[in-house]
Amino acid sequence: xxxxxxxxLFPTASILLLLFAVPLGILLVYACMxxxxxxxTMPPFTGESWLRVLDPLYLGIVGRSFLVAGISTLxxxxxxxxxxxxxxxxxxxKNLYLSLVMLPFWTSFLVxxxxxxxxxxxxxxxxxxxxxxxLIREPLPLLYNWWAVILGLVYGYLPxxxxxxxxxxxxLDPALMEAAxxxxxxxxxxxxxxxxPLSAPGIRAGAILVFIPCxxxxxxxxxxxxxxxxxxxxxxxxxxxxxxxxxxxxxxxLALMALVMVMLWIQVRRKGEPLL
Amino acid sequence: MxxxxxxxxxxxxxxxxxxLLVLAVxxxxxxxxxxxxxxxxxxxxxxxxxxxLIEATVxxxxxxxxxxxxxxxxxxxxxxxxxxKDAPIITMSLSLSLVTPEIVAGISLLALFQWIFRFLNVxxxxxxxxxxxxxxxxxxxVIVVLARLRTFDNxxxxxxxxxxxxxxxxxxxxxxxNLMPAIVSAALLAFxxxxxxxxxxxxxxxxxxxxxxMVLYAIARRGANPMVNAISTIIVxxxxxxxxxxxxxxxx
Numbered sequence: 001x002x003x004x005x006x007x008x009l010f011p012t013a014s015i016l017l018l019l020f021a022v023p024l025g026i027l028l029v030y031a032c033m034x035x036x037x038x039x040x041t042m043p044p045f046t047g048e049s050w051l052r053v054l055d056p057l058y059l060g061i062v063g064r065s066f067l068v069a070g071i072s073t074l075x076x077x078x079x080x081x082x083x084x085x086x087x088x089x090x091x092x093x094k095n096l097y098l099s100l101v102m103l104p105f106w107t108s109f110l111v112x113x114x115x116x117x118x119x120x121x122x123x124x125x126x127x128x129x130x131x132x133x134x135l136i137r138e139p140l141p142l143l144y145n146w147w148a149v150i151l152g153l154v155y156g157y158l159p160x161x162x163x164x165x166x167x168x169x170x171x172l173d174p175a176l177m178e179a180a181x182x183x184x185x186x187x188x189x190x191x192x193x194x195x196x197p198l199s200a201p202g203i204r205a206g207a208i209l210v211f212i213p214c215x216x217x218x219x220x221x222x223x224x225x226x227x228x229x230x231x232x233x234x235x236x237x238x239x240x241x242x243x244x245x246x247x248x249x250x251x252x253x254l255a256l257m258a259l260v261m262v263m264l265w266i267q268v269r270r271k272g273e274p275l276l
Numbered sequence: 277m278x279x280x281x282x283x284x285x286x287x288x289x290x291x292x293x294x295x296l297l298v299l300a301v302x303x304x305x306x307x308x309x310x311x312x313x314x315x316x317x318x319x320x321x322x323x324x325x326x327x328x329l330i331e332a333t334v335x336x337x338x339x340x341x342x343x344x345x346x347x348x349x350x351x352x353x354x355x356x357x358x359x360x361k362d363a364p365i366i367t368m369s370l371s372l373s374l375v376t377p378e379i380v381a382g383i384s385l386l387a388l389f390q391w392i393f394r395f396l397n398v399x400x401x402x403x404x405x406x407x408x409x410x411x412x413x414x415x416x417x418v419i420v421v422l423a424r425l426r427t428f429d430n431x432x433x434x435x436x437x438x439x440x441x442x443x444x445x446x447x448x449x450x451x452x453x454n455l456m457p458a459i460v461s462a463a464l465l466a467f468x469x470x471x472x473x474x475x476x477x478x479x480x481x482x483x484x485x486x487x488x489x490m491v492l493y494a495i496a497r498r499g500a501n502p503m504v505n506a507i508s509t510i511i512v513x514x515x516x517x518x519x520x521x522x523x524x525x526x527x528x
Contacts, residue, residue, distance in 0.1 A: 004443045004444060004447075005357045005360055005361065006357075007353075008353040008354060008356055008357035009353075009354055009357045009358075009363060009366060011350040011353065011354070012350055012351070012353070012354035012366060012370070012414055012418070013366060015350070015410065015411050015414060016366065016369045016370070016373065016411075019385065019388070019407060019408070019410075019411035020369060020372075020373045020376075020381075020411060021369070022388060023381075023384035023385050023387055023388040024384050026384065026387045026388055026391055027380075027383070027384050027387055030387060079288050079291070082281055082284040082285060082288070083284070083285050083288045083289075085281060086281050086282060086284070086285035087285075089281075097285075100289060100292075100293070101292065103292075103293070103512070103515075103516055104292045104293060104296055104512075105468065108471065108472050108488065108489055108492065108508075108511055109472045109473075109474065109489070110472075110474055110489050110492045110493055110496060111296075111299075111492065111504075111507075111508040111511060111512070112295070112296070113496070114299075114492065114496045114504055114508065115295035115296055115298070115299045115508070116295060117496060118295075118298070118299055118302070118310075118500070118505070119295055119298065121500065123309065123310060123500060124310060124500075125298060125302070125310050128309075128310045128311060132311070155291070155292075155295070158288075158292070167423070208375065212375045212377065213377070213378065215377065216377020216378060216379050216380065218378070218379045218475055219474055219475060219493075222497075223493075223496060223497065232377075233377065233378075233379045233475075236379050236380065236383065237379055237383075240383055240386070246387075249383065250383075250387075253379070253380040253383055253384065256377055256380055257376065257377075257380055260372075260375050260376065260377065261372065263375075264371060264372065264375055268371075
């Protein structure tokens, strides 16, 4: 029995080691080296890149990334909760309604982002429609700002919130809500004091699944924010392309990883339950 | 609340679907601009004649199929092992790899491959993309399958063993058949994530392994192009059919 279990674990363990742990180890070495003239790294070992991470300029970008990811996650909870609740109570149509959430999700992330570019740009559908109705003369600056980025993030990651939330809500006994009602709770009370606390595990799981990709987002700020919205992901990518500063890029990457690990650690410790 | 909930759900469904629906409608618009002119399939024609798009689509399908198949097998075995007894280091690493920002995963994999290529005469290509995709798909498979296994009664396998089955036979003939819907749904999730991925892929792809998201990204950045509306519509329809098939499979 023991041997079979080890055999089952072996492929995953080797992939995690070779394609996850070792690459991060390489970044750790790079982060302590000096930048090469044409990208890459050179031998003199130094802590310079780590000090640059603490520069107020870069700390500001980190703070802004947290804010954008936080707002997006919050909007996902607000939109995802009623949707998941609706699906979990729709009886035999459950699968259909769940598929309807998954359908846009199955589409390439880029397509979904492009769809908003198509709607929001100066010559896009919304501006064209408003102009031909005579409501506006000049196109509204809908694209290339922070709200466009947040909109894109919410649109992109909302299914990540709905799925875990749905599976939590589905397992709840509907009799619990009925009991709350029978015992005199108003609908709003049984929602806030029975349903919401019981669905907390789903909200937490969904929030983590949404917050993390939002925090490290690179594509959405790039396409919907134009050049004006620099977040951590964009900053990292720049170091490995235009700026050719691999040590600094590695240091920010690992700093971001550390932030993510702290969040994961707090989450695991508070509830005493693993993520998987 | 009984009336409010369907209303809210309808609104959110509209938010999720209208942008793609609008895209589909304008994919058959004969005009190059966002004003409706008349029905035309010219943008589909243009897309199907675009050699770069076709090659990229083939690459994307190939990568997603291979990576999904590998991740589904590896992840299912791992989930079964973790269900029997937790392995804290594996669980922790899987959770961590799941929450690793894509840009960090992409850059660290690029660093690894470039370091390896100093010693071997190999270059970035489909194989590096597939390896990267397998590594990030496994955690999703483990999560879905493990969640399902936790609803299972362990005594079924124990009974099979008591009746003379080996551990492997118990897994193969008792647990695995019951697990199939979860594995399929996990594989579908992995397929979408693999097919969707741009950030990690663009880091570890070579010149001959451009994927569909990479081509779409390049076109989208250049500005409005109705051909993208046509490709998007095909993707939505193609994958929509796949979902419906998988739902059918799950119910049977």
